[in-house]
Amino acid sequence: MQLFQKHTKAQSLINFILVTSSFCGFYVLVSVLILGTSNSKLLLHLQHSSESSRDVFIKKTNTTLDDIVFGIASSKSSWTKRKEYVKLWWKNNNAMKGCVFLDSLPQNEDDPSSLPPLCVSEDTSRFQYTCKGGLRSAIRVARVVAETVALNHSNVKWYVFGDDDTVFFPENLVKTLSKYDHELWYYIGAHSEIYEQNRLFGFGMAFGGAGFAISSSLAKVLAKVFDSCLERYPHLYGSDGRVYSCLAELGVGLTHEPGFHQVDLTGNTFGLLAAHPVTPLLSLHHPDYTDPIFPNMTTTQALKHLFEAVNVDSQRMLQQTICYDRWFSWTISVSWGYAVQVFPNHMFLPDVVNARETFKQWKKGNMLAKAYTFNTKPVHPDPCKRSTIFYFDSASSGKDGIINSYYKRSFQNCSKDLVSPKKLEVIKVVTHKLDLDIKQLQAPRRHCCDVLPSSASDQLEISVRECKDEELIYKH
Known part of the structure; x- marks a missing residue:
């Protein structure tokens, strides 16, 4: 005993x-x-x-913006236009580190304080290139990885790479990368929205236009062996395929982060953006190939308008919240900072979070070219049975920490009765600033919302909040 x-x-x-x-x-x-x-x-x-x-x-x-170095691939011919996209997210006053790599320097460059420094890529004529239908510049763009590391910035935890038409959301990148230990070998990114693109180029490859991140410990090793890898892959099409192949030789696989968006789509991307996954928005690509994300604006104007919301609460951008109005039996989807949809009937939540197919496939082809890698739902053929869309108008943050954002109805030629959501003109959404702590990043949970009483017949007010422990989001 x-x-x-x-x-x-x-x-x-x-x-x-x-x-x-x-x-x-x-x-x-x-x-x-x-x-x-x-x-x-x-x-x-x-x-x-x-x-x-x-x-x-x-x-x-504990990652900060100062711990990240950006490597942006561009060219003299494309930089003149696409630098407007980089201006949207690049922080002035030396708050960010990195370089834009060009084949040669342009003339009459803008004020350098509003853009990253410009670097001329090294000569790549020594490398063989045999890919039919591809561009030799893919080798130069691939070497941006090694040349960015060679800049020898101090105290680097992460290297982030993208194209000149990749629109990053830096604060959200910082938050997302804080989940990972930079001393370990990480290759973080996302695949294409199109099944056929992934089948051709690899489901394990981070698509370069969406942007991807490599931990500093891995990037330093990759830079040392990268040129030897390039010699073995002259047949590949793109730069991202070469980076992926070399990382595969090092034995490193992709860590998938769905907040990176390749946007291999054309037309109206509303359906994709309004059904964003419960994860921080990290990037958007291909703005030149899609419609402006807000109506009656140019592409650049629409992106600037989006950043008006980003500057108020970057971490809540596009976070989708669903609530139900019992009085009128409406289903309401709030994609914060972008749009609010009011459906004229109660719907099951899984049907609401599916992306509406407002967009078109990237390339013409067989059925695989129309197969997406996320759940979609066709747009209803009857305009009067579709959701009424209210686009982001403005947002402001008060001293009490409460954020008020306003969404105005998009014109639609359909109105049937007095209780139709199409009679509404403005929707006000009340929130607190979202702080994505490690718990929410690692185990994300969708927020809840309530329809508040309103004295105005043409205005709806919604409050977004954290869900209670046992609270369910369901139609009544």
């Missing part, structure tokens, strides 16, 4: 040590067992070691 009690005490002590300090080695366990349970000083040391280890872990994951 006495021996059993000693064994029980020893086992309890081991359990205590494992819980309080996952970072202490085996020698500590042995020391505690030898010294016995009465050595309180050692137990205090264990607790202190555990707290110190947690502090080290927090430091590793």
Whole structure:
């Protein structure tokens, strides 16, 4: 019995040590067992070691914008127009690090304070290129990875790469990358929205236009071996395929982050943006190939308008919230900072979160060319049975931390009765600024919303909040 009690005490002590300090080695366990349970000083040391280890872990994951270096691929011919896209997200006053890589420098460049520095890519004529239908510049663009690392910026945790028509959302990038330890080898990005594109180029490849991130520890190794990898892949089509192949040779796979958007689509991308996954918006690509995201605006004007919401609450951008109005039996979908949809009937939530096929396929071809990698739902053929769309108009943040955003109805030639949502003119959405802590990033949960009483017949007011523990979002 006495021996059993000693064994029980020893086992309890081991359990205590494992819980309080996952970072202490085996020698500590042995020391505690030898010294016995009465050595309180050692137990205090264990607790202190555990707290110190947690502090080290927090430091590793505490990413800031200063820890990221951007490598942007461009050319002299495209930079003249596409630099307007980079101006949208590049922070002035030396708040960001990186370079735009060109084949040659343009003349009469803008004020450099509003744009990244310009770098001329190294000569790549020594590399073989045999891909039919491709461009030799793919080799130069692929080497942006190695040349960005060669800039030798100090205190770098992450390298982020994209095209000159990739619109990044820097604050959300910082938050997302803070989930990962930059001292480990990470290759983070997303695939295409089109099944056929992924089948041809690889489901494990991060598409370059969407942008991708490589941890500094991996990037430094990749830069050393990159040219030798290029020699083995002259037959590949794009630059991102070469980066992917070299990382595969290093044994590193893709970590998928759905907030990166390749946007291999044409036409109206409303359906894609209004049904954004519950994850931070990290990038948008191909603005030249799609319609302006807001009506009655040019592409650049529409993106600038989107950034008016980004500047108020970047982390909540496009986060979709669903609520139900019991009085009129409406289903309401809020895609914060972009649009609110009011459906004239109650719908099951899974039907609401599917993307409406407002867009068109990237290329003409067989059925695979029309197969998307996310759930879609066709647009109803009867305009009067479609949702009424209210586009983002303005947003402001008060001293009390409450954010008010307003959405105005888009013109539609359909009105049947007095309770139709098409009688509404403005929707006001009330929120608090979203703080994506590690818990929400690692285990995301959709927020809830309530329809508030309103004295105006042409205005609807909605409050967005965190859902309660056992709260369900369902039609009544």
